Each structure stands twice: as structure tokens, then as C-alpha cells.
Amino acid sequence: MPTPTTAHPPVRRLGRYELRQLLGQGGQSAVWKAFDPRLDREVALKLHRAQASDGQTLTQWLHEARAVARLTHPHIVPLFEADVHDRHPYLVFELVEGPTLSQRLREHGAMPAAEAVRLMLGVLEGLEHAHRAGVIHRDLKPSNILVDRDGRARVMDFGIAVNQGQGTVQDALVGTPGYMAPELAQGLPATVQTDVFAAGLVFYEMLVGVPAVRESDPYRALHRLTHEDVALPAQLPHPVDDALRAIVHRATARETSVRYASAGELAAALQAWLTPKDTGGQVAGHATLEFLMRRMRHKSDFPALTDAVARIQRLAASEHESLHGLSNEILKDVALTNKLLRLVNSAHYRSAGGGSISTVTRAVALVGFAGIRNLALSLVMLEHMQDKAHAASLKEEYLRSLMAGNVARELALSGREAEEAFIAAMFHNLGRTLVQFYFPEEVEQIHRLMHAGRGSGLDESAAAVQVLGLSFEELGLGVARHWGLPQALQASMRKLAADAPVKKPSVPTERLRLLACAANELADAVLYLERAHHVEALKAVAARYGAALELAERDVLEAVQRSRERMAEMVPALDIQVAAGSRSQRLLDTRGPAQGLQRSDGLGEHDLDTVVQTQAGELQDVAEPxxxxxxxxxxxxxxxxxxxxxxxxxxxxxxxxxxxxxxxxxxxxxxxxxxxxxxxxxxxxxxxxxxxxxxxxxxxxxxxxxxxxxxxxxxxxxxxxxxxxxxxxxxxxxxxxxxxxxxxxxxxxxxxxxxxxxxxxxxxxxxxxxxxxxxxxxxxxxxxxxxxxxxxxxxxxxxx
Structure with missing residues (x-):
């Protein structure tokens, strides 16, 4: 009898390639492990299910494939060949041994921050190389990123990429909805920032373990990315500091004006986070700043404060946001809404509005977008920085900052400059305010060093460096950068040296800085000096800044007086209680700094506090049906x-x-x-x-x-x-x-x-x-x- 033979299944072929193992498949394509007998090597072959409808589509697809084939980079999976079999397009890639990033995340969950950054840096290097060659990926997602045996990220599947130089068909919305930039949903062409947005979402997924948008309905996914900000959850599987959070939020910003401009810019931010450089003589080392920010984040509601400031700032930075968007943002916070409406119904604002104001929309329309934005930013600070154990010192610092903002507004030349000056002066001493709230014990140490002995105490900056490792100014600037505050505002936070001559500003940003410095020095003089010394101190500040800011001494004194009058209106509206005889009370003294005039109602300095407290009490909610x-x-x-x-x-x-x-x-x-x-x-x-x-x-x-x-x-x-x-x-x-x-x-x-x-x-x-x-x-x-x-x-x- 003949020896029976074992039947072998027929070898599946596509052209010259033997299809040996199905590696994965989706709705539009299947990826096979294949063998190329001509070159004696294993490859990855991606076969599109749908047939090309016409010759023009095939020509366009092959044109794009040739653009991808020119990309040679360690972090890009090379494309060997692109062809068509029975009108089915297919691509042949290098076979990379290793899982996709999506498989890795499913099996092992979220990645530690440093590991995620290192892997993402490889992705961004590959993208930057492609962008320089004129190619945009347009479908970056974890399933299109392989992790090889060496742990190196390899970007693949540029099959729907666009050649920037030649252009391509834009009629269809191409990509995966859960990773699409908002501008694509609005019908705008893809740019390098399209890939930056997708990279930000991939990085989010690496840190969280799940996608930012998990919608089965593609239209709902697109709608969420178009109308909602991406924000990392407060609690994550592995610690993520605020510096890295800020990078994620900027990479996924809906507005392209806020988003990183290129993959290289995002990579530079991540590299700076991963390997902070020596500051070259500056006191504020990157590691020290990050250490303090980690302490702030774990000690109180710093993440909530950060998110609130960032959301309001994004609205201000976007050219497309409207009155509707700002009022919606404010309405999310009931306490913030109530305080803001009480404030705009104080005498100063009510006179501008022609009556009582009961809606945020009306307040924005009457007071102005910038004015309400700035009030909201200042109130967010007050709302999130409350601590009963240190209420008095925090209240004093907040009121001092508010006074400085009002003085800067009064010293400004125009309405637009006034609003910029107000917020610049409010945030000028951000570092001091943050330390007062988050590190009260260190504040006590700093004060002891400043008053160590007659004539031997350190100045505030040197004392802060000795206790914290960096100055208040550097801490404030570091936080401002993480919050994404405008560069002009950050520049205005830098103080002038006490003995430095004040020169006339040549650019608006420098003038803004001088206004912030002068306003804060004036507010400090009113708060920290006895009333008898106010006139002398205010005149000294006027003499220092008057020529540079083109202000006469009288202008400065009158600006301080008007600011005190406004503070006397604002404080009860904010429901802030000012204790009789406290230093904060000096900020509300409307008698005038020079003449010591009696109030028309005959009240003295200490009686004024009683009036403020009574008015504040009247504004408190009354239990009614x-x-x-x-x-x-x-x-x-x-x-x-x-x-x-x-x-x-x-x-x-x-x-x-x-x-x-x-x-x-x-x-x-x-x-x-x-x-x-x-x-x-x-x-x-x-x-x-x-x-x-x-x-x-x-x-x-x-x-x-x-x-x-x-x-x-x-x-x-x-x-x-x-x-x-x-x-x-x-x-x-x-x-x-x-x-x-x-x-x-x-x-x-x-x-x-x-x-x-x-x-x-x-x-x-x-x-x-x-x-x-x-x-x-x-x-x-x-x-x-x-x-x-x-x-x-x-x-x-x-x-x-």
C-alpha cells in the first residue's frame, strides 16, 4: 500500500508575498506577517479591504505612499513597497517585533511619567522628521505606534498622510475621531499642529491608561474634542506633577494659538522636564521649582486652582472665544459667580451699567470681556486660597494685591492698558502669595531671617532663597509658566532692583512691568507703614517712577486715593471681613493720605471698619423661602x-x-x-x-x-x-x-x-x-x- 501523505493547506499569496500569519485587523484593513521570497525576509503587509473606486484615487494613494517611502528615521517604520492587487491597495513595511502601544497599555496599564516621556520623545522625533519632509501623519494613535524589543517607539501607518508640498484630497474627513484635532472637524486643512494634538492625546493615554475620549459614536467623539478641553484627572495611577500636566494641556489645547507650534517644540518641553538644565547662576533651579510645585499640589487644591486659571486664560488667549464662552466658564463655579455679581454691583461698576446687574452675561457685556476676565482671575485666587489657620495673613496678602491692581489701573493711560495693568499688578507678587498659602511655616522662617537683628537681617529675596531654595519671584514665574500666562504678564512679574535707575520704557511690555512694580510699591507703602508715613513714602515712589511713566506726583497720590475708595466698595461686596485696627484697614481708609480729612459722616479710622463689616453682613444671604x-x-x-x-x-x-x-x-x-x-x-x-x-x-x-x-x-x-x-x-x-x-x-x-x-x-x-x-x-x-x-x-x- 502506498504511504499516506499529510495534506498541507495551500499557501495564501498576494503577488509574490506569502501571507503567513494575521497580525491584526480593523474595519478598513488587515495586517499580515508575510514572507518576501525575492529578498528572503519577513515583512508586515497591510491590505486594504475596500477596492479603489477609480484610477485617480489609486494615483493619489500611490503618490502619498511614495512620499512616505522617502522617510528614513530610527523612529519610523520604513515602507518598502506600495502596490495594488486586484484593485486592493496594499503596503509592505519592515516587520517590527513587538507590541503596539495600544496592546502594551491594555496589558500593563498606565506608564510612569518618565517612561512615558522617553517613549513619546521617540514618537515626536519621528513626526518632526516627517514634517520636515512635508508629510503629516493625520492618524496618529497608540495602535499606529510599535514598541520594538529595545523599547524604542516606531511610528507606522502613514498610509493616509498628506504631502504638504503637493496637497491632497481634502473632501473627506480622514483619521480616527477620538484623536482628531478640532480644526479638522471644522473643515480646516491638516497641519503639523494636527499631529501635535494627536500626540498630546496619545501621551494622555500613556499617563492615564485609557483614552481621553471613549465614545463609540464618532460624531460624539468629534463633538467632545471640538467643544471640551482635555484635562488630566486629579488622581492618576502614577504621580504626574503640574509641570507635566501643563505640557499635556498645552499639547491638547483646542486653540492652535495656544497649542505647541510643532512636534519639535513639544519634544523640547518634554526633554526640559525630563532632564532639567542648570540655570547658570540663577537661584531658581528647575528641580527646586518642581519640588515646591509637587508640595503645593499635594498640600491643597493647587490642581483645581491651576485648572481654573488655565481655563479662563485659554478663553482670553483665543481669538474665537466669545462672551458666551466666558460667562459659561464663570457660571460653572457658583461661589465665583455670586462674588463676581456682588462685585459688579458695587457703586463703581453699577454706575457704568446703569442699574443692578443680575447675570454674568450682562456683566460681561457692560464691564467688558477683559474686565470680567481679570476680575474672575483675581476672584479665583481668593476662592481657592482659603485656610482658616492662616486666614488673616492670606486675607492681607490678597487685599494688598487687589490694592496694587487698582492702583495700576488708575495709573494707566487707556482703558485697554488699564485692564492689562490691573492683572499684571495683581499677579506681580504671585510667588509671595503662593508661599503665604502653601508654606506658612517657611514664611515664618523667612520673616525671622528678615528681622534677625537690628541691621543684620536679610532682604526678602535672600531670605526666601535660604529657606525655599529660590526667591518668591522665581517661584511665581515658574507657576505662571505652568499656567500658560502670557509672556507680557510673566515679564511684568520681574521686580526692579532697589537701586536700579528707572528708564522710560521703549516697548509696551516694559511699561506694563513698570506700572506693576510702581503699583505694588505703592500698595506696600500703604499696607506696611503707619499712616503718618504714607505721604512721604508715596512721594518717594512717585519720584522714582514719575518721569519714566510720565506721571506727576499729584497723579500718583490721587491714583492711590481713588484706589482706596474703590477698595472700600469692593471689600464688602466680596464678603471679606477686615478686623478693626488691622493693617489691612489702611487699604480702605478713604480720608486721604496727606490731609487726614475727616469723613463727611464724622467717622474716624477705626469706625470705618465697623461700617465695612456691617455692609458685608447686609450682603450675606438671608434665609428666605x-x-x-x-x-x-x-x-x-x-x-x-x-x-x-x-x-x-x-x-x-x-x-x-x-x-x-x-x-x-x-x-x-x-x-x-x-x-x-x-x-x-x-x-x-x-x-x-x-x-x-x-x-x-x-x-x-x-x-x-x-x-x-x-x-x-x-x-x-x-x-x-x-x-x-x-x-x-x-x-x-x-x-x-x-x-x-x-x-x-x-x-x-x-x-x-x-x-x-x-x-x-x-x-x-x-x-x-x-x-x-x-x-x-x-x-x-x-x-x-x-x-x-x-x-x-x-x-x-x-x-x-
Whole structure:
């Protein structure tokens, strides 16, 4: 009998390549371990599933592949060949033994910071090489990064890359939604910053262990990256200091003006973090700064303060952000909102607004974007830096900084310079303020060194260096850099040497620095010296800076006096209690520094504090029935809107005031505005307030066609105000549209339709998270309807 033979499966081939093992596959392609008999080597072969639709597409694809094939770099997986088999494009790469970064993260979780930085530096080196050759990756993600046996990152799959010199087809949105830069979703062309954004998201994933955006729906993923800032969680598997957090946040900034300009710039920042250089004689070594920042982060809410400052600063730095964005940011913090509104209702601001101001939107419109931004930044410092054990010293330092800001504003020549000078002077002594809050024991040591003995004490800078390892100024500058504060603001934080001549500034940034220095010296004189010595000290500062800033002595003295008057208004509005006889009280003394005039009401210096405390007490919330407080808030908002309508404010400002009034007065979880789309005829969500409101608004698409009979359609078409106490009741749930049940599903909500000429114009939607929690009495309902009618009136006003 013949010997039986063993049957071997047929060898799968693609051209000359033997396909030996499937390494991985996705929706569009499969990657095989293949063998090239011609060159006797194993390779990785990527075969696209879809056939090329036409010859032009194939030509374009081959053109891009040739651009990638020219890339030769240790951190790029080389492309050997690109061809087509039976109209299926395929690519042949070097076979790299090792997992993808995504496999590594799935198996081992998040990486320690230093390890992640070292791996990312390799990725960025590869990207920078490609960018210099005119090639943008456009689909950078962990699955397109291999980690070879030596632990080296190798970037692969430039198969959809763009050749910058030749251009390519831009009609289709190309890439993976969870790693796409916002500008791509807006239809803008890819640039090197597109890859920087994706690299930032990959780095985030290396530190956290999971992607920043985990949405199965690609449109929701794109929407989140377009409308939400990427922020590292406070708690991570491995420690990540604030310096590295700042790098991640800047790399993933939605605004390209804030984001790193190139892969090389991001790599330089990471390299500086990994291997800090000697400062070459400067006291503030990088390691010392990082050590102090780590202590701050673990000691109190420094990360929360950092995030708050960074968010407000991003709004200020972006050319595209609006009044709506700034007011939304402020409204996220209830305490900050209340303090800011009390402040803008003090006499100084109220006179500019022509009456009481009850909404942040109105405050921004009247006081100005820069003014409210600066007030918010200063209030964020106050809100996050509260410590009962050191309340007196912290309060004093905050009020001293606030006084300096007001003095700088008064010394400035123009409105724009005034706002820049205010915030520059407020942050001039940032390092001192931070140390006062985070390191109170070290502050005591510094003070002891400064007053060690008559004539033998150190100055503040030398004492700080001896105790902390760096000066207050260098600490403040280091934190300012990590917060991403503007360079002009950082420059204004540098002090002048006590014996240095003050020269007339040749550029605006130097003038800003002089204003900040002069204002802080004036504030110091008022706070730290007995009142009898104020005039002499103020005149000395005026003599030093007067010529350079083109200010007469009288100008300086009057600026200090006006600042004291403003401080006397601001302090009670901020609900800050100033103790009788304290040094802080000197900042509020409105009698005048030179003449010692009696107040018109006959009160003396110590009596003034009683007035301040009484006024502050009157501003504190009084326990009133919830409905009374809600009605008061609604009524105040109606007055705000009425004033805005008379002044012909922009439509969006009026609408936002209406939403904000409802949101704050009745404590809704979300308040959204939907408007009828002229093209589709549907009622579409536009914007709103509340957690993830922009995302939520995007899900509202109400069918207004004659056949639509769901609850939302009927409410809009009939113009019926509707309150749903429990949307989970079966017979009611059946009437809700499918999109609402699947994507919103709030248990209780209010619908206020906007009708114009008996036709649906818009809809105001408000909800809460607990069934039956919306309780509206007749008075509140009447006020809500007035607000709704004001919205309709605003549209009519625009139409005419």
C-alpha cells in the first residue's frame, strides 16, 4: 500500500508575498506577517479591504505612499513597497517585533511619567522628521505606534498622510475621531499642529491608561474634542506633577494659538522636564521649582486652582472665544459667580451699567470681556486660597494685591492698558502669595531671617532663597509658566532692583512691568507703614517712577486715593471681613493720605471698619423661602433683559441672559435653547448652560412636520407651556421621541415654546436630575413666561 501523505493547506499569496500569519485587523484593513521570497525576509503587509473606486484615487494613494517611502528615521517604520492587487491597495513595511502601544497599555496599564516621556520623545522625533519632509501623519494613535524589543517607539501607518508640498484630497474627513484635532472637524486643512494634538492625546493615554475620549459614536467623539478641553484627572495611577500636566494641556489645547507650534517644540518641553538644565547662576533651579510645585499640589487644591486659571486664560488667549464662552466658564463655579455679581454691583461698576446687574452675561457685556476676565482671575485666587489657620495673613496678602491692581489701573493711560495693568499688578507678587498659602511655616522662617537683628537681617529675596531654595519671584514665574500666562504678564512679574535707575520704557511690555512694580510699591507703602508715613513714602515712589511713566506726583497720590475708595466698595461686596485696627484697614481708609480729612459722616479710622463689616453682613444671604428667592432672581433677570433690549444689545447676549436667569434662579441641571432651522424645518438645539450643555444641545432635533405627533413636536406646534414631573411614567414615556429617550432621558423637564405669528420659532428646555424636583408656583410661572416673551421680543427687534 502506498504511504499516506499529510495534506498541507495551500499557501495564501498576494503577488509574490506569502501571507503567513494575521497580525491584526480593523474595519478598513488587515495586517499580515508575510514572507518576501525575492529578498528572503519577513515583512508586515497591510491590505486594504475596500477596492479603489477609480484610477485617480489609486494615483493619489500611490503618490502619498511614495512620499512616505522617502522617510528614513530610527523612529519610523520604513515602507518598502506600495502596490495594488486586484484593485486592493496594499503596503509592505519592515516587520517590527513587538507590541503596539495600544496592546502594551491594555496589558500593563498606565506608564510612569518618565517612561512615558522617553517613549513619546521617540514618537515626536519621528513626526518632526516627517514634517520636515512635508508629510503629516493625520492618524496618529497608540495602535499606529510599535514598541520594538529595545523599547524604542516606531511610528507606522502613514498610509493616509498628506504631502504638504503637493496637497491632497481634502473632501473627506480622514483619521480616527477620538484623536482628531478640532480644526479638522471644522473643515480646516491638516497641519503639523494636527499631529501635535494627536500626540498630546496619545501621551494622555500613556499617563492615564485609557483614552481621553471613549465614545463609540464618532460624531460624539468629534463633538467632545471640538467643544471640551482635555484635562488630566486629579488622581492618576502614577504621580504626574503640574509641570507635566501643563505640557499635556498645552499639547491638547483646542486653540492652535495656544497649542505647541510643532512636534519639535513639544519634544523640547518634554526633554526640559525630563532632564532639567542648570540655570547658570540663577537661584531658581528647575528641580527646586518642581519640588515646591509637587508640595503645593499635594498640600491643597493647587490642581483645581491651576485648572481654573488655565481655563479662563485659554478663553482670553483665543481669538474665537466669545462672551458666551466666558460667562459659561464663570457660571460653572457658583461661589465665583455670586462674588463676581456682588462685585459688579458695587457703586463703581453699577454706575457704568446703569442699574443692578443680575447675570454674568450682562456683566460681561457692560464691564467688558477683559474686565470680567481679570476680575474672575483675581476672584479665583481668593476662592481657592482659603485656610482658616492662616486666614488673616492670606486675607492681607490678597487685599494688598487687589490694592496694587487698582492702583495700576488708575495709573494707566487707556482703558485697554488699564485692564492689562490691573492683572499684571495683581499677579506681580504671585510667588509671595503662593508661599503665604502653601508654606506658612517657611514664611515664618523667612520673616525671622528678615528681622534677625537690628541691621543684620536679610532682604526678602535672600531670605526666601535660604529657606525655599529660590526667591518668591522665581517661584511665581515658574507657576505662571505652568499656567500658560502670557509672556507680557510673566515679564511684568520681574521686580526692579532697589537701586536700579528707572528708564522710560521703549516697548509696551516694559511699561506694563513698570506700572506693576510702581503699583505694588505703592500698595506696600500703604499696607506696611503707619499712616503718618504714607505721604512721604508715596512721594518717594512717585519720584522714582514719575518721569519714566510720565506721571506727576499729584497723579500718583490721587491714583492711590481713588484706589482706596474703590477698595472700600469692593471689600464688602466680596464678603471679606477686615478686623478693626488691622493693617489691612489702611487699604480702605478713604480720608486721604496727606490731609487726614475727616469723613463727611464724622467717622474716624477705626469706625470705618465697623461700617465695612456691617455692609458685608447686609450682603450675606438671608434665609428666605426658596420660592421667594427664585422669584427675586427671575425678576432681577427680567430687569437685566429689559435694559439690554432698550440698549439694542446683540440677540445672542439677550438670549443668553434669559437662559442664565432661569438656570441660576431655579437651579436647573440644564437650560437649552432650540431654534427652528429654516432649511430643514426642524427645531434644533443651539446652546445652553449646565454640565456638557453643548453636547446635550446637539442631540435636540425636533421634527415639526405635519405627521410628527411626539410630545416635543406637539408642544412646539401648539405653543403649550409644559411641565413633565416624571418622564418615566409608561404612558408618557411612549409619547417622547426616540432621540430623547436614548440620548437625553431626563426624568423631569420644562418646555417653554417660542411662537412668532402663531408659528413655532424656538423652544426653551430646562431639566433636573430627580423626578418631581421641578416645583414652580404661579408667580414663578408668570415670570418665566415674561422671560420667554422677552426672547420673542428680541427676535422681533432684530427682524425690524
Amino acid at each position: 426658596a420660592h421667594d428667592l427664585a422669584a427675586q432672581g427671575l425678576a432681577a433677570g427680567i430687569q437685566d433683559v429689559s435694559n439690554a433690549l432698550v440698549e439694542n444689545c446683540k440677540l445672542n447676549e439677550v438670549l443668553h441672559m434669559i437662559l442664565e436667569t432661569m438656570y441660576r434662579s431655579l437651579g436647573f441641571g440644564h437650560v437649552l435653547l432650540c431654534l427652528r432651522d429654516a432649511r430643514s424645518g426642524m427645531m434644533i438645539g443651539r446652546y445652553g448652560l449646565g454640565r456638557d450643555a453643548e453636547q446635550l444641545a446637539a442631540r435636540f432635533r425636533i421634527d415639526l412636520s405635519p405627521t410628527a405627533t411626539d410630545l416635543f413636536a406637539l408642544v412646539c406646534k401648539k405653543g403649550v407651556d409644559t411641565l413633565i414631573s416624571d418622564a418615566r411614567v409608561p404612558n408618557l414615556a411612549e409619547r417622547l421621541p426616540e432621540w430623547y429617550r436614548r440620548q437625553v432621558d431626563a426624568p423631569t423637564f420644562l418646555l417653554l415654546p417660542l411662537m412668532l405669528r402663531q408659528a413655532p420659532l424656538g423652544l426653551i428646555y430646562a431639566d433636573k436630575a430627580r423626578s418631581g424636583s421641578i416645583s414652580i408656583d404661579e408667580r414663578e410661572l408668570s415670570l418665566l413666561r415674561t422671560l420667554r416673551n422677552q426672547a420673542v421680543m428680541a427676535f422681533k427687534q432684530v427682524a425690524h
